[in-house]
Amino acid sequence: MAQDFDFYQKREGCRNLVLFVHGFTGDSKKTWTNANGTAFPELLLADETISDNFDVASYNYFTELLNLFADTKEKARRIRDLIRRRTHKKERNLDIDELSKNLSSHLRFSLEQYDNIYVIAHSMGGLITKSLIKNDLNLNSHTKVKLFISLAVPHQGASSAVLGSIISSNLQISNLNPVEQFITELNQSWVYLDSKPITKYFYGGYDNIVTKYSAVAIDKIEKDIVSVAEDHTTICKPENNQAIVYLSVLKFIKEQFKNEELSDIGFQKLNDSDGSDLDNELFVLKLIVANIEEDTQDNAKELYYNAEFVRKLFNSRHDKEKLERLFVNIRQLYKDSYDKYLADNSVNSGILLSEVHTKITEQDSLLLKSLIPSLQNFHKKGMLHQMANDSTCDIWWCKDKSIDKVK
Numbered sequence: 001m002a003q004d005f006d007f008y009q010k011r012e013g014c015r016n017l018v019l020f021v022h023g024f025t026g027d028s029k030k031t032w033t034n035a036n037g038t039a040f041p042e043l044l045l046a047d048e049t050i051s052d053n054f055d056v057a058s059y060n061y062f063t064e065l066l067n068l069f070a071d072t073k074e075k076a077r078r079i080r081d082l083i084r085r086r087t088h089k090k091e092r093n094l095d096i097d098e099l100s101k102n103l104s105s106h107l108r109f110s111l112e113q114y115d116n117i118y119v120i121a122h123s124m125g126g127l128i129t130k131s132l133i134k135n136d137l138n139l140n141s142h143t144k145v146k147l148f149i150s151l152a153v154p155h156q157g158a159s160s161a162v163l164g165s166i167i168s169s170n171l172q173i174s175n176l177n178p179v180e181q182f183i184t185e186l187n188q189s190w191v192y193l194d195s196k197p198i199t200k201y202f203y204g205g206y207d208n209i210v211t212k213y214s215a216v217a218i219d220k221i222e223k224d225i226v227s228v229a230e231d232h233t234t235i236c237k238p239e240n241n242q243a244i245v246y247l248s249v250l251k252f253i254k255e256q257f258k259n260e261e262l263s264d265i266g267f268q269k270l271n272d273s274d275g276s277d278l279d280n281e282l283f284v285l286k287l288i289v290a291n292i293e294e295d296t297q298d299n300a301k302e303l304y305y306n307a308e309f310v311r312k313l314f315n316s317r318h319d320k321e322k323l324e325r326l327f328v329n330i331r332q333l334y335k336d337s338y339d340k341y342l343a344d345n346s347v348n349s350g351i352l353l354s355e356v357h358t359k360i361t362e363q364d365s366l367l368l369k370s371l372i373p374s375l376q377n378f379h380k381k382g383m384l385h386q387m388a389n390d391s392t393c394d395i396w397w398c399k400d401k402s403i404d405k406v407k
Contacts (some may be wrong), residue, residue: 004106008056016260017114018044018253020058020101022236023123028060031122034237040120043238043246044164049254055114059106061099063124095126096182100131107144114262116254118147122236123210127186130217131159133197134189141195147256148199149249151209152235156214157183187218198259198373199223200252204230204286222371231323258313259374267378268309270302278304282403283388283395290349290397300353300385307382322371323383329367330384333359334395342399349397357381370401 006028020041022031041056050056094102098395107117121129129148187307190196191372201223203215210230215226229236238246270278278284278301287297314323334356341352360368364377388395 002316005057005110006060008039008058009045009051010055010057013113014053014055015113015115016257017052017111017117017317018050018056019111019117019119021119021121021125021129022058022060023063023121023125025063026122028058028124031236032058034239036239038119038240038334040236040238040246041257043241044250044253046241047250049257050250053257054118057126059103061094061102061128063093096127097131100135101130103128103134104135111144113407114144116146117144118149118256120149120249121143121153122151123153123232126150126155128154130190131186133370134193136197137193138189141212143195145197146260148197148251149202149252150215150217151202152204152210152215152232153201153217154210154214155183155187155201155217155390156211157212158210169181182267183280191220196221198252198371200226202226202228202235202248204228204232204235208232221369224371235303235361252269255316255319259372262310262313266310267376268302268306270305274305275301278392282283282390282391283385285403286388286396287353289400289403290352290353292353292397293320296350297351303378303382304385304389305382307379307386310375310379310382319372326368326370326375326380327387329363330360330380331387331393332361332397333363333367334384335389336395356384360384 018041020028020032022028034040041058043243044050107114111117119129129145129150130153133143133145133148136145174364174382175405199217201216202227203210203212205212205227206229207215212227215221223349226248227243228248235245240246275298281304283304284297284301287300292300311323314320337352337355337359340355341347341349347355360380361377364380368377368380387393393399
């Protein structure tokens with residue numbers, strides 16, 4: 001495994017791995033190292049969240065431009081292995097699909113200890129990662145890759161590959177050709193994949209190899225796209241911890257790590273003292289006014305408590321924007337049901353509340369699909385009661401919009 005991975009930090013029992021995957025003709029060190037001799041993985045490890053919670057490694061695989069270069073490199077390696085008395089294997093350029101299957105084998109066996117893998121991939125390395133994710137989800141409905149940072153990846157192919165194919169029979173160059181079958185089939189599969197990991201697309205404003213158009217995959221879901229003033233080579237070599245690539249990648253890793261924490265925690269149950277602390281909250285008083293059953297009130301308290309936990313965990317400006325979109329859509333679901341309640345005397349307050357909860361469950365993966373993937377439908381139901389707890393939000397469960405009789 002040593003020749004396939006360079007570990008910058010490796011600890012027994014760590015479940016989280018940041019894995020760097022280089023691109024065409026790159027390698028596991030030079031691709032990520034800036035002019036000052038500092039590697040991207042080293043910059044990340046200077047952050048306490050990364051060093052405390054992640055192992056960090058870069059993946060290495062064989063990739064050469066011309067078969068002539070590959071043969072020359074092969075001869076040098078053969079002599080070296082003979083001198084060191086090592087078993088020699090003759091390496092050659094493999095196509096992207098085969099490289100992705102090799103990496104998948106490593107994730108299954110060499111990297112078995114890791115449950116959550118965050119991939120930072122440059123150029124062709126992103127196509128290897130994308131193919132790996134596609135194969136994992138199609139075969140197992142699951143992938144260990146939880147975050148995919150796509151740095152100048154030619155999702156729509158690279159036009160330079162067309163020229164390269166004229167001078168070389170390299171399978172990797174053929175795979176990068178935008179008119180070849182590999183790119184087309186991979187894109188078609190990617191669009192319809194369910195449960196894809198969170199993906200962030202970076203493109204370089206000075207990149208003449210992978211255009212802005214090619215650096216963003218075709219998808220049916222909302223995409224997060226980051227523009228940086230870099231070229232194809234510098235986009236993966238941040239100069240320091242103030243570089244936009246470094247700052248944004250670090251932020252995305254931390255955001256996803258919060259998602260993993262929330263998934264691990266699951267549904268939070270209220271104890272008696274916490275439940276009684278909520279008795280005077282506005283959303284509870286509104287339930288009492290509407291004569292909502294006590295058991296249903298207790299459920300609402302737990303939902304509210306879980307939503308408050310999320311509010312504290314996801315408190316950045318970007319997080320708040322994503323949550324605000326959810327609040328708007330949840331409120332509209334409520335308004336539709338409340339209008340029905342006003343028009344139909346057979347609908348009581350209990351049915352109204354139940355109907356809104358049901359709608360939230362039904363729309364969990366549709367209208368209420370969130371860029372915060374670890375949000376569950378019980379968090380979204382709790383957000384309904386958070387709005388009811390806000391005096392500026394018109395959320396009620398009866399026609400009498402007054403709490404005077406319970407004061």
